[in-house]
Amino acid sequence: MKKLIVLFLIGSQVGLAQNRSVDSLEQLLKYEKDNSKKCVLLNELSFSLRTKDTQKSVEYADSALVLAKKTNNSLQIGHAQLNLGVANYYLGKYDQALSGYLAALKLFENLKSKADMAKVLNELGTFKKRQGNLSESKSNFKEALQLSKEVNDSSQIANSLNNLGIAYELSGELTKAMDAYKASAVIKEALGDLNGLSYNYDNMGMLSAKLGHYAEAESLLQLVIDIRKKLNDKIGYSIAVNNLGEVFFQKKEYAKARSYLLDALSHTYVTDYKDLRRYILYTLSEIYSAEENFKEANRYLLMSFQVKDSIYSEQKAKQISELETKYETEKKEDQINLLTQQNEIKDIRIKQHILLIAGMTFFILVLIVLGWLWQNRTKLKQQAALEAARAELRQQQLQAVITSQEEERKRFAADLHDGLGQIISALRLGLSKETIEPAAIPYSLGLLNDMNVEIRNIAFNLMPQVLMKEGLHEALKELAQRISLSGGVQIDVQTYNINPSMSSTERIALYRICQEWVNNTIKYSGCKKISIQAVQHPDELVITLEDDGDGFDPNQLTLGKGNGWKNINSRLSLINGTIEIDSVPGRKGTVAILSVPC
Secondary structure: OHHHHHHHHHHHHHHHHHHHHHHHHHHHHHHOOOHHHHHHHHHHHHHHOOOOOHHHHHHHHHHHHHHHHHOOOHHHHHHHHHHHHHHHHHOOOHHHHHHHHHHHHHHHHHHOOHHHHHHHHHHHHHHHHHOOOHHHHHHHHHHHHHHHHHOOOHHHHHHHHHHHHHHHHHOOOHHHHHHHHHHHHHHHHHHOOHHHHHHHHHHHHHHHHHHOOHHHHHHHHHHHHHHHHHOOOHHHHHHHHHHHHHHHHHOOOHHHHHHHHHHHHHHHHHHOOHHHHHHHHHHHHHHHHHOOOHHHHHHHHHHHHHHHHHHHHHHHHHHHHHHHHHHHHHHHHHHHHHHHHHHHHHHHHHHHHHHHHHHHHHHHHHHOHHHHHHHHHHHHHHHHHHHHHHHHHHHHHHHHHHHHHHHHHHHHHHHHHHHHHHHHHHHHHHHOOOOOOOOHHHHHHHHHHHHHHHHHHHHHHHOOHHHHHHOHHHHHHHHHHHHHHOOOOEEEEEEEOOOOOOOHHHHHHHHHHHHHHHHHHHHHOOOOEEEEEEEEOOOEEEEEEEEEEEOOOOOHHHHOOOOHHHHHHHHHHHOOOEEEEEOOOOOEEEEEEEEEEO
């Protein structure tokens, strides 16, 4: 229980301190124009909110990561990855947390930033400890301690020692744990870090009680109480007083234990710390039970249950909200499964029809030779017609590709002429004078910046670099961000376990198919939201594109004169993919499912 209380205290105290800094950081972010400084502010906000508002911490870290990648700031990319790891850890998303930690550690190793490496290793060690892997946890803390010593970072040295002490204590190495706590306390005392020092004393005190050194435990916990009083930390004070009461309870000095616990209990009403209140009431019930005062024991036990019910009611509302979210997710999965089952039923019926036709054909061949010859001739004609249709379709697809390329070249030429051409002309005009006016310099720099933006946009439309460097997920996210920023349509992208070794041919084809479908959806359906979800299965990749726009008749796609649908089919043929469309005229919402074999 003591460990649980200390963890709560850390979250509460950090939250109180952050409340003041978060407001000022958000104000600075609102007016900051420099992207590098904005990236630093976003990372600071993510760090400050990681225990108070974890979901918002993730959002700030994501924004910092995007901005850091745009500005190619490796250090801030590392900090954003670390913040994402910590926030996901608090959210219980342990796979994503580990991914963030390892990505940050790799970046800091490449930058040879030992101080930042130490921070990541401390977080990674805490993660391993949470998973029950104490051996690797201790190894991480030891490496963090060594790196902190190399850069003489006293604060991180003390932090690593305290973490190492907790790992030692959990693995039963109590002497080593006490030595680590003491070494950390010496450094924090030299730094004047009273808050951190109180945690060391608390760990040392409770460990002393565990070892049976009650006098030492009482002395250390009294120091914690004095520090919490000095810091005016009411929650920390109530926890420290409770811990001292527990020590007296272990010694069977019930009167003293009861006195300290009642003092701690009174403070829980001031701070509204219900979980600690419930625990203290339960401990008081045990004390009275030990004294055979069962009436009081029963009274305090009932009070403990009442507080527990109150906590349960508060948690229940949160759980209901989480269950509703889970229900919506499962509902979408059920829809996908239903569509899959419908496709399987269609396949079975097709096979049955084929078998039936084959049986009838065989029967006719046995009875009437001339009928067989006529049917064979008809079949040959059908095959010829089918081959002709396929040839015509291939020709149309080829023509669509050529037409699209020509249109893209025309658009590229227009972008160069209308965008870059006008900017270059204006820049030449401003710099061609014999004497350049001072005011022309910032104007020219602005034009150069416009040129840079124009070139980046043209390059993205031609071939997004993020697609080749970072894969399909990041390319789709950037496409969604660009469209969402333009206003009108909100696009959400989710991917799961996408194969990082996907060939460039598949990446480009899938990206262009999604781009074509999204553009046509925005153009014709009048939608407000589009969802793109890619799921990697063992034998295939499935991409689902869903929108809330007006439905249509899918059969009209093959009759249209535009090149969009032909381009999609051409690219699907290239990667042996298929597409299923669920849409009905007059009904809101359309779902398209792409399937590509691995």
